[in-house]
Amino acid sequence: MIKIQNLNKIYNENKQNQFHALKDINLKVKKGELLILKGVSGSGKSTLLSIIAVLSKPTNGKLLVNDEQVSRLPDFHTSLFRTNHIGFIPQAFNLFESLDVQNNVQIPLIPLNLTQEQINKKVNIAMNLANIQHKHNQTVNLLSGGEKQRCAIARALVNNPELILCDEPTANLDKQNSVKFLEIIKQLNKLGKTIVIATHDSIFDNLDIAHTLVHMDDGMIIA
Amino acid sequence: MHNILFSNNVIVFLFIETLILILQIIAFVLSLNIVKLWDFKSNTSTQYKLEKRAYLIILIIFFSIVVKIFMLPYFAFSLDKLSTIVPGAMCAAGVITANDYGQYLLVLKIMILFFMGIWLILNALDIKAKDYPYFKIKTWLFILIFLFILFEYALDILYYTNISTDSLVTCCSTIYGVVQGTGLPFNLDIMKLLILFYLLYILIIVVNIQKLAFLSAVTNSFYMYIAYYCVVYFFGTYIYELPTHKCPFCMLQSDYYYIGYFIWASLFLGVFFGISSFVLELILKQNQNKLYIYSNIFISLFVFICSFYVLRYYFINGVFL
Amino acid sequence: MLNKSFFNFLTLNLISSKQKHIAIFLLSIIIIFILSSVLFISKSLQYTMMQTLDQQADFTIQKLRAGKVVDTPQDWADEFITIDGVTASNARVYGQYWYEPDEKYFTIVGIDMFEPNIVKNLNNLIKDIDIKEFLSKPYMIVGSGVKEFLANYHYFKEYNFRTPSRSIQKVYIYDVLPKDINIVSNDTILMPIDLAKKILGIDEDKSTDITLSVPNKLERENIKIKLILKHFDSRIILKEDIQKAYENMFNYKGGLFLILYIVVLVTFILILYQRYNTISSSDKKHIGILRFLGWSIKDVLYLKVLENLIIAISAFVVGIILAYIYVFIFNAPFLSNIFFGFNNISNDVQYVPYIPFGLFFTLFFFFVVPFISAVLIPVWRVAIIDPLEAMR
Numbered sequence: 013m014i015k016i017q018n019l020n021k022i023y024n025e026n027k028q029n030q031f032h033a034l035k036d037i038n039l040k041v042k043k044g045e046l047l048i049l050k051g052v053s054g055s056g057k058s059t060l061l062s063i064i065a066v067l068s069k070p071t072n073g074k075l076l077v078n079d080e081q082v083s084r085l086p087d088f089h090t091s092l093f094r095t096n097h098i099g100f101i102p103q104a105f106n107l108f109e110s111l112d113v114q115n116n117v118q119i120p121l122i123p124l125n126l127t128q129e130q131i132n133k134k135v136n137i138a139m140n141l142a143n144i145q146h147k148h149n150q151t152v153n154l155l156s157g158g159e160k161q162r163c164a165i166a167r168a169l170v171n172n173p174e175l176i177l178c179d180e181p182t183a184n185l186d187k188q189n190s191v192k193f194l195e196i197i198k199q200l201n202k203l204g205k206t207i208v209i210a211t212h213d214s215i216f217d218n219l220d221i222a223h224t225l226v227h228m229d230d231g232m233i234i235a
Numbered sequence: 236m237h238n239i240l241f242s243n244n245v246i247v248f249l250f251i252e253t254l255i256l257i258l259q260i261i262a263f264v265l266s267l268n269i270v271k272l273w274d275f276k277s278n279t280s281t282q283y284k285l286e287k288r289a290y291l292i293i294l295i296i297f298f299s300i301v302v303k304i305f306m307l308p309y310f311a312f313s314l315d316k317l318s319t320i321v322p323g324a325m326c327a328a329g330v331i332t333a334n335d336y337g338q339y340l341l342v343l344k345i346m347i348l349f350f351m352g353i354w355l356i357l358n359a360l361d362i363k364a365k366d367y368p369y370f371k372i373k374t375w376l377f378i379l380i381f382l383f384i385l386f387e388y389a390l391d392i393l394y395y396t397n398i399s400t401d402s403l404v405t406c407c408s409t410i411y412g413v414v415q416g417t418g419l420p421f422n423l424d425i426m427k428l429l430i431l432f433y434l435l436y437i438l439i440i441v442v443n444i445q446k447l448a449f450l451s452a453v454t455n456s457f458y459m460y461i462a463y464y465c466v467v468y469f470f471g472t473y474i475y476e477l478p479t480h481k482c483p484f485c486m487l488q489s490d491y492y493y494i495g496y497f498i499w500a501s502l503f504l505g506v507f508f509g510i511s512s513f514v515l516e517l518i519l520k521q522n523q524n525k526l527y528i529y530s531n532i533f534i535s536l537f538v539f540i541c542s543f544y545v546l547r548y549y550f551i552n553g554v555f556l
Numbered sequence: 557m558l559n560k561s562f563f564n565f566l567t568l569n570l571i572s573s574k575q576k577h578i579a580i581f582l583l584s585i586i587i588i589f590i591l592s593s594v595l596f597i598s599k600s601l602q603y604t605m606m607q608t609l610d611q612q613a614d615f616t617i618q619k620l621r622a623g624k625v626v627d628t629p630q631d632w633a634d635e636f637i638t639i640d641g642v643t644a645s646n647a648r649v650y651g652q653y654w655y656e657p658d659e660k661y662f663t664i665v666g667i668d669m670f671e672p673n674i675v676k677n678l679n680n681l682i683k684d685i686d687i688k689e690f691l692s693k694p695y696m697i698v699g700s701g702v703k704e705f706l707a708n709y710h711y712f713k714e715y716n717f718r719t720p721s722r723s724i725q726k727v728y729i730y731d732v733l734p735k736d737i738n739i740v741s742n743d744t745i746l747m748p749i750d751l752a753k754k755i756l757g758i759d760e761d762k763s764t765d766i767t768l769s770v771p772n773k774l775e776r777e778n779i780k781i782k783l784i785l786k787h788f789d790s791r792i793i794l795k796e797d798i799q800k801a802y803e804n805m806f807n808y809k810g811g812l813f814l815i816l817y818i819v820v821l822v823t824f825i826l827i828l829y830q831r832y833n834t835i836s837s838s839d840k841k842h843i844g845i846l847r848f849l850g851w852s853i854k855d856v857l858y859l860k861v862l863e864n865l866i867i868a869i870s871a872f873v874v875g876i877i878l879a880y881i882y883v884f885i886f887n888a889p890f891l892s893n894i895f896f897g898f899n900n901i902s903n904d905v906q907y908v909p910y911i912p913f914g915l916f917f918t919l920f921f922f923f924v925v926p927f928i929s930a931v932l933i934p935v936w937r938v939a940i941i942d943p944l945e946a947m948r
Binding site: 128 | 559560561562564565568572841842844845846847848849850851852853854855942943944947
C-alpha cells in the first residue's frame with residue numbers, strides 16, 4: 013500500500029543550519045499491516061511519519077500510496093487525501109480544548125459536503141469504536157489523559173481511513189491507559205486497517221499480533 | 236465638477252475602487268514574481284512557497300471579483316442619483332453621456348467582469364487538477380485583467396471629474412430617439428426585430444443543448460446586440476407603460492422595482508456563459524458542459540422577464556402599446 | 557462545505573476567542589455609529605428641507621441695484637401676472653430683526669391675511685386665525701424658539717420692536733407656531749404685512765421680493781426670459797435652482813464629512829491589519845490542527861474570511877440600530893449642534909425617519925469592504941501555516 017523510494021528530507025537546505033533528517037529511506041508497507049517504527053528521539057521517525065501523512069514534502073525521493081505519487085500533489089489534493097485515507101493521532105493529542113468531544117470528533121468531516129445526518133452517523137460510530145461515546149458532551153479540557161487519547165482516536169477514525177498513523181501515542185499515558193490503547197490498536201488491525209506507530213515505548217516490543225518492527229537511527233532505517 | 240465629487244455615492248465608489256486597485260497591485264506584483272519562477276515539477280522549497288503565495292493571489296482576485304460584481308450596479312445607482320444635479324438629466328442615461336468617457340467606461344466594466352468570470356472558471360478547474368495545468372494561462376489572463384483594471388481606474392477618475400454641472404446633457408428621450416425604426420440594427424422595424432429576437436433565442440437553446448461551442452459564442456454575442464435594442468425600444472416601453480419612453484437606465488430606478496438590474500444581469504450572465512464555453516474550450520481543449528446549461532437558464536430567465544411585462548400589459552389593458 | 561456543522565464550529569470558535577475580537581468589534585460599532593448618525597441626520601434634514609422647499613414658489617424675483625438686492629416695487633407683481641403661464645403672483649415682505657443684547661436674529665415674515673399665499677404651508681398656518689381679532693391690534697405669531705427666548709427676557713405677552721425710524725412698535729403675541737415644522741419656523745415671527753414693513757423699514761409701495769406660480773415646468777425657461785426683458789435690473793430665482801443649490805450644499809457637507817471619514821477608515825484598516833497580523837501561538841496551534849486533520853488552505857481561508865465577515869456584519873447591524881435609535885428616537889443630542897450651529901436659537905428638533913434606500917448599501921460597502929480588505933493578508937498568513945510548525 014505504501015511505497016517509499018529513496019526518500020530524503022533535509023531541513024533548511026543550503027543554509028548554515030542544514031539538517032539531514034531522513035537519509036535515503038526505502039520502505040514498503042502492505043495493506044492491513046501493523047508497522048512499528050522504533051527509535052530514540054531525533055532518529056527521524058516522527059519526520060518519516062509526517063511525510064507518510066503528507067504533512068511535509070520530501071526533499072527528493074518518492075512516496076507512493078496505492079501507487080499514486082501523493083508527495084507531489086497540490087495542497088487541495090493532499091488535504092483531500094488526508095481526509096479520506098489517513099487518520100493521524102499526534103503525540104500531544106492536539107484537541108480543541110474549549111470544545112466538547114463531539115465537536116472535536118466531527119472537525120475532519122466539515123470540509124466534505126456531507127449532510128448533517130451523515131456527519132452525526134459517522135461521529136457516533138467513531139466515538140463508539142474509541143469508547144468515548146459516553147463523554148460526547150464533555151468539554152475536552154475536563155477529560156483525563158486516557159480519555160483525551162480516545163477522543164483523538166475517535167477523531168482519527170471518523171472518516172473511516174485505511175491508514176492510521178500514531179506519533180508516540182503512549183508518551184503521555186500511564187501504564188493502564190497504554191494497555192487500553194494497545195487493545196484498541198489490535199481491534200483496528202483486525203478490522204483491516206493499516207497502522208504505523210512511531211514510538212520508543214517498550215510496550216510495543218513483544219506484541220502478540222503479527223507486526224513488522226523497523227528500527228531507525230540517525231535518519232536511516234537500520235533493521 | 237466638485238459637486239459631483241462630493242456626492243456620497245461617488246466618494247464611496249471611488250474609495251472602494253482605490254482599495255481594490257491597491258489589492259490588485261499587490262496581486263500583480265506577486266503574480267509577476269510567481270510566473271517567472273513557477274515550475275510545478277520541481278521539489279524545491281521555493282516552489283512550495285510559490286504555491287502558497289499563489290493562494291494569496293487567488294484570495295485577492297476572488298475578493299475583487301465579488302466587490303466588482305456589486306460595484307457595477309452601484310455604479311449605475313450612483314449615476315442615477317447624480318441625475319438630480321446634472322442639468323437636463325432625468326436618469327443615468329443623461330449622466331453617462333455627460334462626457335465621452337462614460338459609455339466606454341461602462342463597456343469596459345462589463346468586459347472586465349466577463350474576463351474575471353473566465354478567470355474564475357479557469358481557476359476552479361486549475362485547482363481541481365493535480366498538477367496546476369492552467370497556472371500560466373491563468374496568470375497571464377490575470378495580468379491582462381489587471382491592465383484593464385488600471386485603465387478602468389483612470390477612466391473612472393476622468394469620467395467623474397469631467398461631468399459638468401453647468402452644461403445641459405441630453406436625456407434618454409433624445410438619445411434613444413422618439414422615432415421608431417431609425418437607429419435599429421439593419422434598419423429593421425421593431426416587429427421584425429422582435430421576430431429575430433425570439434428566433435435567436437430558440438436557436439441559442441438548441442445550440443446550447445447540442446453543445447456547439449463556436450456557434451454558441453457567435454449566436455450569444457449577436458443576441459446581446461439584438462436584445463439590447465429590443466429591451467430599449469420595445470420591452471422597456473412596456474415596463475414604463477409609455478410607448479415613447481425608451482431608455483435602458485430608467486428601469487434601474489425604484490419606480491420600476493429595480494427590475495432593470497435583473498434584466499441586464501440575466502442577459503449578461505446568459506451571454507457570458509454562452510461565450511465563455513467557447514473561450515474555455517479554446518484554452519482547455521475540452522468541453523465544459525455545465526456552462527451551456529447555465530447559459531440556457533439565464534437567457535430563458537431574461538426572455539421570460541421581458542415577455543412577462545408585455546403579456547402583463549396586454550392582460551391588464553386588453554391592447555398592446 | 558457551508559453546512560450546519562461548519563457554522564456551528566465557526567460560532568464556537570468565535571465565542572471561545574472573543575477576547576481577540578471584542579476590541580475590534582466595539583471599535584467597529586463606534587465607527588459605524590458615528591458615520592451612520594451623521595448620514596441619517598443629514599438625509600433627514602435634506603428630506604425635510606426639500607419638503608419645505610417644494611412648498612416654495614416656482615419663481616422669486618428681486619430687484620438689484622449696483623449688484624445688491626434692494627426692496628422690490630410692489631406693482632411688479634401686477635405686471636408679472638399678465639405673462640402667459642403665470643397663475644399667481646405675490647409681493648412678499650420678510651427680513652431679519654437683530655436683537656443686539658444676545659446677538660441673535662429673528663426672521664420676520666409678513667403675511668397677507670386676505671390673499672392666498674403661494675407658499676402653501678403659510679396658508680395652513682393662518683387659516684385658523686380669527687382675522688378680525690388678529691388685525692384689531694398689533695399682533696404676531698411666533699415660533700416656539702422665539703417664545704422661549706422672549707420669555708427669558710420676561711417678555712411674555714408682547715415685545716417692543718425698535719424700528720429703523722427710531723420709534724418703538726409694541727406687538728402682542730397672538731399664538732405660537734406648532735412645533736413640528738420647527739426647523740424652518742423656529743426663529744420665525746409672522747405678522748401682518750403692513751406691520752412687518754414698519755418694523756423692517758420697508759416703504760409702503762415696496763416689498764422684499766415677488767413670487768410667482770408657474771405650474772407648467774416646460775414654460776419656466778421661457779418665462780424667465782420674459783421676466784428679464786421686463787426689468788433688466790432684476791434677479792430671477794427658480795425653485796429648481798434653490799433645490800439644486802441646497803442639494804449641492806448637503807452633498808458638499810456630506811461629502812466633506814465622508815472624505816474626512818476616509819482618514820478614520822484608513823487608520824482603522826491599519827489597526828485591523830496590525831491586530832490580525834499578530835498570530836498568537838494558540839491560533840497557530842488551532843490552524844495546525846485543522847490542517848493536519850485534512851482541511852485544505854482553501855477551507856481555512858473560508859473559515860477565517862467568514863469569521864471576519866461575521867464580525868464586520870454584526871458590528872454593522874448593531875452600529876446602524878444604535879444610530880437609528882440615537883437619531884430618530886433621542887433626536888441626536890450633541891451631534892445636532894454641529895449641524896445647526898450654536899448661533900441660531902436652539903432647536904427642539906424632531907428628525908423625520910427618512911432613510912433613502914441606497915444609504916444602507918453605501919454604508920455597508922463603505923465599511924465592510926475596507927474591513928475585509930484589511931484582513932485578507934493576515935488571513936492568508938494564518939491559512940498557510942505549516943501544520944507541523946503548529947504542532948511542535
